[in-house]
Amino acid sequence: MAVFYRLQQKNDRKCRQTFGKWYARAVHMETVETNELAMMMQQNCTLKRSDIVAVISELVDTMTREMQNGKRIRLDGLGTFKIGLTSEGVSDPKDFRPERHVKGTHVLFYPETHVMRDGQRLRALLTGTKARELTVEKR
Secondary structure, three states, rough: EEEEEEEEEOOOOOOOOOOOEEEEEEEOOOOOOOOOOOHHOOOOOOOOOOHHHHHHHHHHHHHHHHHHHHOOEOOOOOEEEEEEEOOOOOOOOHOHHHHEEEEEEEEEHHHHHEOOOOEEEEEEEOOOOEEEEEEOOOO
């Protein structure tokens, strides 16, 4: 299995160190929807697709509620999710007003990581991933 990439050149003139350099950007070939995942999962366990879809749906609702209440969610074998904020800086903490200075929210995900005795880090979802350039055949 491989994660495909295309090379993309940076064109932001504000940063001299990266301007004009080429970087790999992941290319996602398709999206696997909840029902498709449930169909695949039912092949590997005793639950039916409808049961799996119900559990995933409830998981999303529960995670949303708990993260919006300021909690982190850790799913064993997967990783940790939490809400992060994007905000403007202020010179004095007394001047900070969340309604004015908080510009947005986002979800942060940290894959579960195990450190081996040799110092190698094994990350959920990422360990063993290989990068492969996406090539388009010319006709």
